Each structure stands twice: as structure tokens, then as C-alpha cells.
Amino acid sequence: MNKEVVIVGGGPAGMLMGLLLAKENVNVTVLEKNKSLSRDFRGETIAPGSVYLLKKLGVFPALEEHGFIKVRKIKMYDREDKLFSVNFDELDHPQKYGIDMPQPVVLEALKEKALDYPNFQYIEGATFTDLIKEDRKVVGVRYKESGHELEVRTKLVIGAEGRYSRLQTLGNFQVKKKEFSRDLIWFKVPKPADWEEGNLIKVHKHDHVIILPTYPDFLRVGTYISLGGNRETKKKGISTFIDKVCAIEPKLRIPMEEHITSWDDTTLLKIFTAHVDDWANDGLILIGDSAHTLSPILGQGVNIAMQDAFELLPYVTNGLKTHSEALPANLFHRFIEERKKQVSFVSNFQARQEQNLSASSPLQCTIRKVKMKLLDKAPFKNKVMKKLQYGVVANETMEV
Template sequence: MKKQVVIVGGGPAGMLMGLLLARENIDVLVLEKNKSLERDFRGETIAPGSVYLLKKLGIFRELEKHGFVKVNKIKMYDRDEKLFSVDFDRFDHPQKFGIDIPQPVVLEAIKQQALKHPNFHYIDGALCMDLLKENDQVVGVRYKQEQDVKEIQSQLVIGAEGRFSRIRSLAGFRVKKENFSRDLIWFKVPKPANWEEGNLIKVHKHDHVIILPTYPNYLRVGTYIPLGGSAYIKSKSIDWFIDKVCRIEPRLREPMKEHITSWEDTTLLKIFTAHVDEWAKDGIILIGDSAHTLSPILGQGVNLAMQDAYELLPYVKDGLSTYKNRPIPASHFDEFVSKRKQQVSFVSGFQAQQEQNLAASSLIQCAIRKLKMRVLDRLPFKYAVMEKLQYGIFANEKVEV
């Protein structure tokens, strides 16, 4: 079997890339290893810039039919003392809110839009086993579906499997991985009455919680634990954990008492970054978390991934026509990789600064954190920085869609 482009991974980057290519009459196949689009505890927040993209592509209407939670504020408190806030209504952009919505809903909406194009093909339950190569160039993939092993030739393979990419390893990409000094425990509880809008970060001394509104009427709450300390933490009672969280945010005690009754009601997330120096080799390119896994702070992974796909489209189109039936060489994507690395570097740098603030442990460090966030809150360029973060490549595109 032959396709112009094979995409390995049907997450936000891969599925959107498939739709974008199909809209350009490119023969594309998306291989997804899972039989279902249901995901584990994955990113559910879509920033305003990516909401803007989904509107441009006509997908947002389907999300409106399902419903979502609008996210239009970010606030940080030291217990009850406000240190920093951003109101999206003050952004100089027509898209004034992000959304929180289950990821499978977004993926299904993109897939259904793509399936309207006869040149879009999707296979689930397909585990990529190896890359096909000729003269050190990637010319396709070998995958297994149930007991059948099949091969597909292509001009380009796009690796979009996420943070634990198999394609990345098979192709021999070198990864620089950096573990954070802490792990993260997430859980969900119903939203208490009269809860304020927006994403909320609350700190107290050396500890903190991240609280995100989640569809339809929940809060997704994360709190850090020492790196590798899961076994030690879980040797303690669940009441100890509830006390730990509620010392920072007392309003969570009642819903936690009712809904967090054992450690099975929580999810451990390992926090690390992983960056690939070279995103492309002859016949293959990586996008999304496969190329740049970031911290979950401010939920930027999904948005960078989707905008990778959007930015990559013209380079793939040009490469397919320029090189005809040959693999697209890595050098063809140099400009794309350079541009995207700038945005990824900006986001990862911002995240690193916030991680440093949140990791404050001594009284002096906590005092400095409080002062820094207060000063940042008053600086006139606060919204310019946050606009670049929240809108990415669409920060300067100010047309209502």
C-alpha cells in the first residue's frame, strides 16, 4: 500500500495534521495504536490561540454542540492573598477565552471532519513496529493490526505519538530528557458552589495546588510530591493527603472527603521535559510531544502540538510536489523547525521560571516569590507576554472568525 503521507499517532497533533493534509487533497493515513480515542489523564485545556484555529477550520461548532467550560482568567494566590492575575478580556485579540473539554470529543470532531475527504484514511489498533528504509531514508512504516503485519510506503512519515514516541526511538532521534525535582498527583472533584472562574494557582510556603475548571462541572486539582516519592506518600492515609491539599485551599475539603476516598481516586503524573535537537530526517519528521515534551504548567502541550501541525502544512505540500515520488529530505524542513523551536523555547522558558517560583522552599525563597509575582502583576508588558503565550502563532492575527 502507498500513501503520500503516513501519520503515526492520532492525538491532537496527528489528527489535526491528517485533516489539514486531507483538505489539500493529499493522500494521508493516520495510524493510531489504541482502539479508542479515550485517553488517560491527558490535557483537556485548549488555549485561546488554538480555539481560534479550531474556529478557522470549522470544527468549533461541533464542540459547542457538546459543551465546554470557558477559561478566561488565570489567578495566583498565596493562600487568600492575590499575587497575580490575567483577565483574557483584556487581550487585544478577538478570541477572548480558552476552553476545557474532554480530549476525545475534540479528536472525534476533527476525525469526523477529516473523514468527509475521501483521501483521508484512519486505522485504529495499529501498532507501528518498524520503519521502512532505503539508502538510510525512511520510505514508510510497518505496523501490526491484531495478527496482521502490513507495510505502507510513503514520501513522508510524521511522528505524532506523544511523549513516549516509539517512532522517535525507531528513527534514532536523540532526546534530551530532564526530570523535574517533583512528581504531580492529580484528582477531580465536583466544583463547590460559587467557585470563581478561571485557572487558579494557590501557594503556601513550600507547597501549592493547581486548580483547573473541568467540563462539565468539576475541578481538576494537581499538587506536587517529591520526585519518586509516590510509594512514601501513598503509605500515608488518604486523610493525610486531603489535609495537605486543604491547608492551601480549605474549600476543597468537603468535595474531597466525599469523592477522594482512596489513592485509587488520584493519578500520578511524572513530570519531565524531552527535547529533540533534530526534528527531521530524510523521509520523517516529528511534531508535538514527540519533538518537545513540556511541563504541564499552564497546559501548553496540546496547543503547541496543534500549532505545529498548522505551521507544518505548507512545508509538506511544497515538499510533496518538489520531490514527487521521493522521500522529502530533512533539509526541506529546516525553516519550519527553526520557527517552531523559537515558540517552544519561549514557552518552556516561561514554564521553567514558573516551576522555579512554585518550587520555593525556604522562607526567603517564598518571600522572593511573593515579591516577584506582585511586581510582575503590575508591569505594563504583562499582557504582551501572556498574549504570546496564550495565542502562539495567532497572537498577531486579529480577525474575527
């Protein structure tokens, strides 16, 4: 089988890339190893900039039909003392809210839109196994489907596998990985009555929780434990864990005691960043978490990944017009250079926030409180948050 482009991975970056290419009449195949799009605690928050892109692509009506939560605010508290807040209504952009909804709904909407085009193919249960190379150029992929070994020849392979990318290894990419000093435990509980709107970060001394509204009427809550401390945390029992969270946010006690009855009701997420030095080889390019795994702070990974796809599109379509064989890596140098600037901006912002959140001594906690209150009043606050929340469409003003 021959295709102009093969995308490995049917997550947000891969599925959006497939739709974008299909709309441009490119013969494209998306290989997804899972037979279901179902996934939990995966990029459920879509930032305003990515919502804007989904509207431009005509995908949004399907999301509206399902339903979602509008997210208009981000707030940070030291228990009940407000340190920092952002209201998207105050940002100079026509898209005034992000959304929270199950990621499978977004992926299904992208897939169904792409399937309207006869040049789009989606293969589920397709496990990528190897790259096909000729003269050091990538010219295709091998994969397994229903026990059969198959291959696709192509001018370009786009790696969108996510944070545990085999293409990083098979493509001989150099990866700089940094583990954080803590791991993150997530859980979901029903939203208490009269819960305030917005994404919340609450700190108290050396601890904090991240609390995100989750469709239809739940909260997604994350709290940190020491790196590799999962076993030790579990030894202390689920009640001790509940006490730890509720010391920061007492309103969570009743829903936690009713719904978090064992460790099976929680999910451990390893926290690390991984940045590939150069995202492209001849015939191969990485995007999304495969190229740059970010911290979960402010949920930027899915949005950066989707914007990678949006920005990559013209480089691919132009390259296909001018090259009859594998697209050379140098076609993508400018794309990589520009995307690295945005990724670096987000990554550095996250690193500063991680430093604030990991404050441990009384002095560090006091400095954190002062810094965040000063930032809240800073004249450049909205400019920074606009760049963070809208990315590549920050300066677009067209209503959609």
C-alpha cells in the same frame, strides 16, 4: 498500500495534521494504536490560540454542540492573597477565551471532519512497529492490526505519538531529557458552589496546587510530591494527602472527603521535559510531544502540538509538489528553527514558574510573592501572556 503521508499517532497533533492535509487533497493515513479515543488527564484545556484555529477549520460547531467551559482568566494566590492574574478579555485578539472539555470530544470532531475527505484514512488499533528505510531514507512504516503485520509506503512519516515516542529511538534522534525534582498527582472533584472562574494556582509556603475547571462541573486538581515519592506519600494514607491539599485550599475538603476515598481516585504524572535536537530525517519529521515534551504548567503541551501541525502544513504540501520520493530533512529546517523559538519561549517561561512554585525557604517564598506581584503590575504582562496563549496566531485579528 501507498500514501503520500503517514501520521503515527492520533492525538491532537496527529489528528489535526491529518485534517489539514486532507483539506489540501493529500492522501494521508493516521495510525492510532488505541481502539478508543478515550483518555483522561490529557490536554483538556485548549488555549485561546488553538480555539481560534479550530474555528478557522470549521470544527468548532461540533464542540459547541457537546458543550465546554469557557476559560477567560488565570490567577495565582498565596492562599487568599492574590499575586498575579490575567484576563483574556484584556488581550488584543478577537478570540477572548480558551475552553476546557474532554480531549476525546476534540479528537472525534477533528476525525469526523477529516473523514469528509475521501483522501483521509484513519486506522485504529494500529500499533506502529518499525520504519521502512532505503538508502538511509524513511520510505514507510510497518504496523500491526488485528494480529496482522502490514506496511505503508510513503513520502513522509510524521511522528505524533506523544511523550513516549518510539520514533525517537527508531529514527536515531538525540533527545535531551530533564526530570523535575517532583512528581504530580492529579484528581477530579465536583466544583464547590460559588467557585470563582478561571485557572487557579494556589501556593502556601513550599506547597501548591493547580486547580482547573473541567467540563461539565468538576475541578481538575494537581499537587506535587517529591520525585519518586509516590510510595512514601501513599504510606501516609489518603487522609494525610487530603489534609495537605486542603491546607492550601480549604474549600476542597468536603468534595475531597466525599470523592477521594482511595489512591485509585488519583493519577500520578511523571514530570519531565524532553527536547529532540533535530526533528527531521529524510522522510521523517516529529511534532508535538514527540519532538518537545513540556511541563504541564499552564497546560501548553497540547496547544504547542496543534500549532506545530498548523505551521508544518505548507512545508509538507510544497515538498510533495516538488519531490517524487522521500521528502528530504532540509525542507523542514526553517520550520524547525521557527517552532523551536516558540517552544523555547514557552519552556523557559514554564521553568521560571516551576522555580517560583518550588520555593521552600521563608526567604524564597517571600521573594516569590514580591516577584509575582511585580509581574502582575508590569507593563509587558499582557504582551507576554498574549504570545503564550495565542502562539502562531497572536497577531491575527480576523473575527471567526
